[in-house]
Structure formats: C-alpha cells, structure tokens
Amino acid sequence: NTDFQDVNASHVGINVNNLHSLQSSPTGYYDDGNNGVFKNLTLFSREAMQVWVDYDGNTGQIDVALAPIKVAKPRKPLVSAKYDLSTVLTKWAYIGFSSATGEINSRHYLLGWSFAMNGPAPPINIANLPKLPRFGLKPPSKVLVIVLPIATATVILSLGTIATLLVLRHLRYAQLLEDWELEFGPHRFSYKDLYHATNGFKSKHLLGTGGFGQVYKGVLRKSKLEVAVKKVSHESRQGMKEFISEVVTIGCLPNRNLVQLHGYCRRKSELLLVYEYMPNGSLDIYLYCQEDKPLLDWSQRFHIIWGVASGLLYIHEKWEKVVIHHDIKASNVLIDHQMNGCLGDFGLSRLYDHGTDPQTTHVVGTMGYLAPELIRTGKASKLTDVFVFGAFLLEITCGQRPVNDDSGRYNQEMLVDWVRDHFNKGSLNETVDLRLQGDCNTDEACRVLKLGLLCSHPSANLRPGMRQVMQYLDGDTPLPDLTSTNMSFSTMALMQNEGFDSYPMSYPSSAGTIGTVSFLSGGR
Structure with a gap:
C-alpha cells in the first residue's frame, strides 16, 4: 500500500500501534x-x-x-x-495473532507457536504440526471448520480465566493490608527477598531464639544491606499481637539508641520483622x-x-507518643x-498519648524486672520502665543476673536485695563486678549502683523519671541521700506477698528462650 510506504506487496514489517512500519523488508x-x-x-x-x-527489554x-518450515532460524x-515496548504494553498484556486480507480472498493458518520470557522460545517440533489444508476444488474439511473455532474459543477463554485469576489473586493480596499498616507500616518486603x-x-544463619521466634542474619540482594530477620514462631499464641506492637512501635522511632526496623513481611501465617544488623550481638x-x-x-x-537511658528518655518523653517498653534487660x-x-x-511494648492514663490488663515482662505495683494492679507506666531500668543498671554494674538461681528454686535471691544489703552495711563497692579487677572508676560505679537502687525502689513515687536519670548519669544533679531507713526492705519478700512465692525464674541468653511472663493480674 503506497499510502503507508510499503516496500512491496510481499513484505515483513515491524509496526507499533501504527500502520506505518518502523522497519520493513521484502519477504525472504x-x-x-x-x-x-x-x-x-x-x-x-x-x-x-x-x-x-x-x-x-533492556535494550528495546x-x-x-523468517524462513521456510524446514529451515533453521537464520543467524x-x-x-x-x-522500540521500548514498556511504553505501549499495559500491566496485563495478551499475546496473540491476527490476520487480514486485501482485495483478494486469502486464508491464514497458524500451525503452531511457542513463547518464553527471559530466554529463547522452545523450538517447535515440525513433525507434530498439522498439514496445511488442500487447495482446489475439494471442499475444506468439516472437522477443521468445527474444531478451529472451538480451539480458538478455548484458548481465548483460558487466557481470560488466567487473567481473571491473577487479578483476583492480586486483590486478595492487597486486602491483607490492615489499618495499622497503612498508618504506621514501614517498607514491606516480599517473602522471596527475605528467603x-x-x-x-x-540454621547456619541463625543468630538466636527468643520467646516469640527465631532471628536470622541475612543480606538483601539488591542493596547488599546486612539485616537481622526475626521470624515469629507459629507456636506463639501472642505472635500476631506482639508482631503488630513491634511494627507500630519501632517503625516510627528514629533514634540512634533504638534498634531500627527496616521493614516487615506477612505471608499467610508467617510473620517476619527486618531489623538493622548488629554485628556485636547482645x-x-x-x-x-x-x-x-x-x-567489657x-x-x-x-x-x-x-x-x-537516652533511648528510654526518647520513647518516654521526646516522641509524639509515650512508649512503655516493659522488657529492658541485657x-x-x-x-x-x-x-x-x-x-x-x-x-511487649505499649503506646499511649502524652497526658493520658494507660490501661493495661496483663502483667508483661521478665521475672526479676517487674515492678511491685505492676504485679499488684497490672497497670504499666513510665515508672514501671524506670524500675526495669534500675534492675538493668545493677545487672550491668555487678555482672550478675537479676535473680540468683544457684541456691535452688525455693531459695532464690534477687540482685537488688543483695546490693541493698551491701549498701546498708557500707560495703557497696564490693558488689561491683570483680572481673573489672580495679580497672574501674569506683565512685562512678557506686553512683550507678545507688541510681539502680533508687530506680528499683518499690514505691513508684520515689523513683526518678528518665530525664532526672540522665541528669544523675551526666553528674549535673547529685543523687538524693539514700538512708538505710528508706532501703530496709526486701523486694523478694514484696513479690512473695503479691503471689510470686517460689515462682520458678530463669534467665537464659539471647540464644535461648527468653523468660518473659504474661498473665492476668488478680488485683486487690
């Protein structure tokens, strides 16, 4: 057709949404x-x-x-x-064939085809192809007249069904997004990327096992970023609840002293969190x-x-919401x-607005770090976190776990009581980790121990807030006088009075099961 600058009446051309060919050549x-x-x-x-x-697709x-039926593909x-076909094709595209005739009647037959992505199409077995119909006076086969439309309809129906299923699958996947994900959700990873x-x-990439699942080291393929992937345990009854809490909390806390959450993944019943990788462990x-x-x-x-302490101050006072961590330990x-x-x-964290009263119906945390009022009322606050931080101060300064299990299940001694006894006897410096062997600022260590006792006081109104704690640590404000009268009590006895008598407590490392407890508080 001269109107479209065809080279001749028998040619091959490449056309993209236009009757004018990008390139064409005589057939051969x-x-x-x-x-x-x-x-x-x-x-x-x-x-x-x-x-x-x-x-x-990379170069366009x-x-x-083109070649006779029995000739191999020319080099x-x-x-x-x-041409960049991505500008033409929509998200869903169909591969097919069409034909047309001019002034002369003609028929076009498709004997076979193959298709492949990311590689050459598989070769067609010529021997298995149907033969072209005979031309001449003999009428065409009635079988062909019947079968060809049915086959075409079947192919079209199959392609339509596949496309419909893919769309439904996509919609079903999109419906997994819940309200909390839209408001707080950080980057969502595909399960394939994390796999x-x-x-x-x-198992060789396993970093540790916690109360709610296992943590694996990984390297993201595209960014080459090292990450830690926490895979929430299927057996955990609170798995989804804790998963949502952690995503909502860490996903919005940009602070150098808080472990950063890069993203998460949800795939059926599998829950995964993706953190920044900490090479030095816990x-x-x-x-x-x-x-x-x-x-150390x-x-x-x-x-x-x-x-x-700086991280706790941030989540208690400097972020837009108050975050109660509940589980500050080594x-x-x-x-x-x-x-x-x-x-x-x-x-185990919980969020609430500044100036509001948090409502908690469960006691959550690790034995040895639980504030007495939390055990008694089940009500968490910033000061219950301060109590936990006090136990942490004693743990890191003394190099001992909050509960001494050496004397057996029925004679457990709490670290805070042991340090308090030495304080009352005037021998507080003897509780500093002996492995430091004098290579220690004893005055500073004793100041931290006193701060730990103050933070671990059973009376919540006598504990400092985290802003005061930072002032004490920086030496900007002297610690209040801790008299022996204010320190003459036993935390273990208080806990036993709250119904924790002879309660088994264990403190494994990050590679074992975390000794957390979560149960309804009976109240008084």
Whole structure:
C-alpha cells in the first residue's frame, strides 16, 4: 500500500500501534548454508513458513526472522528495530495473532507457536504440526471448520480465566493490608527477598531464639544491606499481637539508641520483622562471657548505660507518643559497630498519648524486672520502665543476673536485695563486678549502683523519671541521700506477698528462650 510506504506487496514489517512500519523488508531470509545469501520468499506461495520474533527489554531491540518450515532460524534477522515496548504494553498484556486480507480472498493458518520470557522460545517440533489444508476444488474439511473455532474459543477463554485469576489473586493480596499498616507500616518486603537473603532460613544463619521466634542474619540482594530477620514462631499464641506492637512501635522511632526496623513481611501465617544488623550481638553475651566475647571495661559499660537511658528518655518523653517498653534487660540491648548500646525487642511494648492514663490488663515482662505495683494492679507506666531500668543498671554494674538461681528454686535471691544489703552495711563497692579487677572508676560505679537502687525502689513515687536519670548519669544533679531507713526492705519478700512465692525464674541468653511472663493480674 503506497499510502503507508510499503516496500512491496510481499513484505515483513515491524509496526507499533501504527500502520506505518518502523522497519520493513521484502519477504525472504539469509541462508546460513550458502554464506548468508539473501533468498526471496513470497507470502502467496501457499507454503508453510516459520517466523521468530525476539525482544530484549533492556535494550528495546526487536528482531524478526523468517524462513521456510524446514529451515533453521537464520543467524541474521530479516528486519530489526529498536522500540521500548514498556511504553505501549499495559500491566496485563495478551499475546496473540491476527490476520487480514486485501482485495483478494486469502486464508491464514497458524500451525503452531511457542513463547518464553527471559530466554529463547522452545523450538517447535515440525513433525507434530498439522498439514496445511488442500487447495482446489475439494471442499475444506468439516472437522477443521468445527474444531478451529472451538480451539480458538478455548484458548481465548483460558487466557481470560488466567487473567481473571491473577487479578483476583492480586486483590486478595492487597486486602491483607490492615489499618495499622497503612498508618504506621514501614517498607514491606516480599517473602522471596527475605528467603533468598537468609539462604532459605538455614540454621547456619541463625543468630538466636527468643520467646516469640527465631532471628536470622541475612543480606538483601539488591542493596547488599546486612539485616537481622526475626521470624515469629507459629507456636506463639501472642505472635500476631506482639508482631503488630513491634511494627507500630519501632517503625516510627528514629533514634540512634533504638534498634531500627527496616521493614516487615506477612505471608499467610508467617510473620517476619527486618531489623538493622548488629554485628556485636547482645549485651548479655559480653556480661556472661559467652561466645568468647571480650570482657567489657567500665567505660564501655557506662557508655552503654548512657545510650540505653537516652533511648528510654526518647520513647518516654521526646516522641509524639509515650512508649512503655516493659522488657529492658541485657539480652534485649544490642551492640553496634561503635559499641553503642541500642535498645531492641519492642514485642511487649505499649503506646499511649502524652497526658493520658494507660490501661493495661496483663502483667508483661521478665521475672526479676517487674515492678511491685505492676504485679499488684497490672497497670504499666513510665515508672514501671524506670524500675526495669534500675534492675538493668545493677545487672550491668555487678555482672550478675537479676535473680540468683544457684541456691535452688525455693531459695532464690534477687540482685537488688543483695546490693541493698551491701549498701546498708557500707560495703557497696564490693558488689561491683570483680572481673573489672580495679580497672574501674569506683565512685562512678557506686553512683550507678545507688541510681539502680533508687530506680528499683518499690514505691513508684520515689523513683526518678528518665530525664532526672540522665541528669544523675551526666553528674549535673547529685543523687538524693539514700538512708538505710528508706532501703530496709526486701523486694523478694514484696513479690512473695503479691503471689510470686517460689515462682520458678530463669534467665537464659539471647540464644535461648527468653523468660518473659504474661498473665492476668488478680488485683486487690
């Protein structure tokens, strides 16, 4: 057609949404068996031919080759063009064939086709192709007349069904997004990305096991970023609740002393959280000489204490909402490249607005870190976190766990009572970790111990807030006088009076089951 600048009446062209060809050539092929000599073909020969169409999405290269039915694909294409088809194709595209005739009646037959993405299409077995119908006076086969429309309708119906299923699957996936995800949700990872990042969650990448699941080290393929992937346990009854709490909390807390959450993933019943990777592990493996970690000197311990206190001050007073962490302990403090202490595991955390009264119906936390009023009323507050922080101060300064289990289940001694006894006897410096061997600022360590006793006071109104704690740590404000009268009590006795008599308590490392408790408070 001269109106569209066709080269002749028998040609091959590349057209994209237009009757004008990007490139065209007379019908033929380059014969590889004859030094690549071009051989003419005609589209009116009534002989079957093969056509190959290749498209490279990276370069936009389109190559079209044509040859007789029994000739292999020529190395040199008949016609080529460059065009970015992503500007033309919609999200859902159909691959198909169409034909048309001019002034002369003609028939077009598709004997077979193959299709592939990310690689060459599989070769067609010529021997299995149907034969072209006979031309002449003999009428066409009635079988062909019946079967061809049915086959075409079946293909169209199948393609339509597949497309409908894909759309429904996409909609069903989108409906997994809940309100809290839209408001707070950070970046959402695909399960495939996390599966490849951890090499299929193999045991050699396991960093540890907590009360709500396992943590794996991984490397994201695209960014090469090292991450820690927390896979929430299927057996955990509170798994979804803790998962949502952690996503909502950490996803909105940009602070250097809080472990950052890069994103999360939900796939059916599997729940995964993706954190920044802390190469130095958790604090408890340093305090209790696990995995051949070096002993922390006093300056390092004080630096970690200051960092955790700074993080607590942020979530208590500086963020737009108040976050109650509930579980501040050595196994939940992670160490970064610069030996900074970063508070993590917000799985038991709760949020509420500034100036409001938090409502809590469960006692949550770890034995040895629970404030007496939390056990009695089940009501958490910033001051219950201060109590937990006080136990943490004693743990890191003394190098001992909050509950001494050496004397057996029925004779457990709490660290806070042991330190308080030494304070009342005037021998507080004897409670400092003996492994420091004098390489310690004793006055500063004793100041931290006194602050730990003050924060762990059973009377909540006598505990300082985290802003005061920071002032005490910085030395800007002297500690109040702690008289023996104010310190003459037993925390273990108070807990036993609240119904915790002979309660079994254990404190494993980050590689074991975390000893957390969560139960309804009876109240008084």
